[in-house]
Amino acid sequence: MRKLIAAINMTLDGYCDHTAINPDEEIHQHYADLLNNAGVILYGRVTYQLMEYWRTILENPTGDKATDEFAIAMDKIPKIVFSHTLQNVDWKSATLANKDIEATVLELKRQEGKDIFVGSPGLIVELMKLNLIDEYQLCIHPVIVGSGSPLFKNISEKMMLKLMKTKTFGSGAVIHYYEPTKQ
Secondary structure, eight states, X not given: OOOEEEEEEEETTSBOOTTTOOOOHHHHHHHHHHHHTOSEEEEEHHHHHHHTHHHHHHHSOOSOHXXXXXXXXXXXXXXXXXXXXXXXXXXXXXXXXXXXXXXXXXXXXXXXSSOEXXXXXXXXXXXXXXXXXXXXXXXXXXXXXXXXXXXXXXXXSOXXXXXXXXXXXXXSOEEEEEEEOOX
C-alpha cells in the first residue's frame, strides 16, 4: 500500500506563503529528489496554478543546476488537480480529478507504486480530517511574516503526531518528519 505524504514549505509562524521563503540550491535539490522518487502529487487549483511557473523555467533555464533540475522534476511528476472551477489543464503531466478527494486517494493508496504526495494547504487539511495522511514533511523556514494563509486552519479536532526525524539545511530551514499517532 502506498503512503500519502503531506509535504509543504511554511514560515516559522505557520503560514504557507511561497513569496516569503527563498529556497536555495540545497532545498531545490532536496525537492527535486523528492519528486523524482514520488509516484504522483496532488494539488488544488491555486497551488497547481502557482506551480505552472516551473514550465517557464523549462522553456528558459536559469543556469542554476538545482533550480533547473527542480523544474524538470516538477514537469515529469504526474499531477492530479482538484478544482471546482478548472475545466481542463494543459500541462501534459497533469489531469483533473474525476472523483472526490477521498475516493481518489483511497484508490491511489491501494495501487502498487511510489508514494503519493500532497502539496496544497487546503488538500492537506481536508485529507488530515479524513485521516488519510501517513506522514507529514513540514519544511519550516526561518522567517516570520505575521500574516497570510495558515496551514492548519479550520481544524476542530486535536491530532497527535510523532516526530520521526529532522533534516536541517544550511539556510536554517528544517524539515520535520511526523507520523500521526493512534489516539
